[in-house]
Amino acid sequence: MAGFRDFNELLQAEKMALASDEIDRLADLAQLKSEKVVQLSHLAEQRNLFLAAHSCLPDQPGMEEWCRRTRGQLGQRIHTLWENMLTEARKAHHQNQENGALIELKLEHNQQALTVLRAAANQQGVYGPDGRPLSQHPGRPIGKV
Numbered sequence: 001m002a003g004f005r006d007f008n009e010l011l012q013a014e015k016m017a018l019a020s021d022e023i024d025r026l027a028d029l030a031q032l033k034s035e036k037v038v039q040l041s042h043l044a045e046q047r048n049l050f051l052a053a054h055s056c057l058p059d060q061p062g063m064e065e066w067c068r069r070t071r072g073q074l075g076q077r078i079h080t081l082w083e084n085m086l087t088e089a090r091k092a093h094h095q096n097q098e099n100g101a102l103i104e105l106k107l108e109h110n111q112q113a114l115t116v117l118r119a120a121a122n123q124q125g126v127y128g129p130d131g132r133p134l135s136q137h138p139g140r141p142i143g144k145v
Helices: 003-020 023-053 062-071 072-121
Strands: none
Touching: 003 023, 003 062, 023 062, 062 072
């Protein structure tokens, strides 16, 4: 449960870094997210091994079956924790989708900006050897006869 809460906090921090264009912070958060995903995957593997050892399928229905088999207050408590964890997992999925959409939007914006810059850089004769802008329309300077 704490694993998903920590992951959700990382996703919130990522959202804030994306909103404020903190590029260096995003790189750090990506590393932390990757580490947290590895931890969550390891916990899921442990849960699946536990379920298999108790003749349950290693998936959500298998976990729910195991919760039903466990009677009394312990079973109720485990089921409540499981439901809370699923809620946190859904929050993480939703936030990750939102962050991904924001990243895609920023990438699209950056690509458009690069396209404009490349087009401007490809214009020939924008500046002369002395660094002064070249006139697109040769002629007499204003104020001279």
